[in-house]
Amino acid sequence: MSAPGEPEASAPGGLQPLRRSPRLYEQVVQQLVSWADESGLGPGDRLPAERDLAVRLGVSRATLAQALVALEVTGVVSVRHGDGTVLLAAPRSEAVLAALRARRHDLGDVIEARQALEVRLAALAARRRTEADLAEIDAALDAMAEDVRSGGRGVGGDERFHAAVTAAGHAPLLGRLMAEIADLVRESRIESLSQAGRPARSLAGHRAIAEAIRAGDAPAAAAAMTAHIELVSDVPLLADDDG
Template sequence: MGPGPLRRNRLYEQVVHQLLTWAASSGLGAGDRLPAERELAASLGVSRATLAQALVALEVTGVVAVRHGDGTVLLTAPRPDSVLAALDARREDLGAVIEAREALEVRLAALAARRRTDEDLAAIDTALAGMAADVEAGGRGVAGDEEFHAAVTAAGHSPLLARFMAEIADRIRDSRIESLAQEGRPHRSLEGHRAIAEAIRSGDPDAAAAAMAAHIHLVSDVPLLGGG
């Protein structure tokens, strides 16, 4: 038996609550796989898009892992109320994270254009190739996205800025997951990365900074968890 239909008020939050309640009543625990998204959406009486929002909410709070080709796996089984409280806190934090990325990563891209080595360019290319392969296979490219930004940070050769980036890495990862869960976003993000990489390769600090700023503006549009 699946979970029952929901009222349509703050729908994705209701889906989160219902999924966790149903998982607990079904005896599911860490390591167990949830039913397929199509089946879950039908059981809840919601669209797959709404279900996807709920799964992203659970992913960024560390409750599930969404694995391309392997479905959605429970990592833990917290109380629904604690998850919803964590989501509220993350919504309030998102703007600050974007501001920090604009301050740090735009500068790092410019520095990378001036300071990159052949090894740095190779690391950037490897990250791009990994993300492209994942996206073309139907994945979201989260790991490749993370590796790309790490490679650009390393290419900037600024230990202090790199330390600042490390301090907000977990929060950036949450916004990355939310952003790349949106339809069409992985391909657009990949193109943004390619523009940044080309400017860095060309040794053009202004172009690299502009490309990174445009990219962060794109990924800052993460409304999945922001509404009622």
């Protein structure tokens, strides 16, 4: 960005430095969608590297990453570990921003639903789990740990772990209720695990839940799941950013 007192210089490639404001990432989303459209980019095309985009827009890498996650959960891009950011669709920026604002309203409800359902399921899993259930929980932990070690976010392993705990609860109705919100939970999972340091902390939370379930300690399993949901519910789309 320009030195203090100097005018902002135009960024190359049709992207302009942005003024800081609450929810700066929404401005980033709007510029990226508009720029992709003006550049003739379509499904399958890659966006420039994150470092380059951040410099062009005059924002931090954290704000840019937040915008890319917002585009990912609304189905506009796919952020692939080791393969960059790929466009899946090119909708109008107004539609994307409307979807993001609707999601902020939904996220609070999703978090409350998880607290009601998954805490109870963890306690039931501690009482009802079988050896097969424990084996699947361990396999999910191993899958997430391997992904995180290789630099990934661990989204697949995270999803598998929570599905394994749900199955171990042997409560069909609660399981069906979890299935009803699965897509929304997955979106919040992507947002959470995209934050720096979050995959490792989430994995540690999973291990605490698994340990309590293995020990047959229902109160400890419920407490561990409560702490875990509180951690992963801290997602950027529910808060103002500072650029």
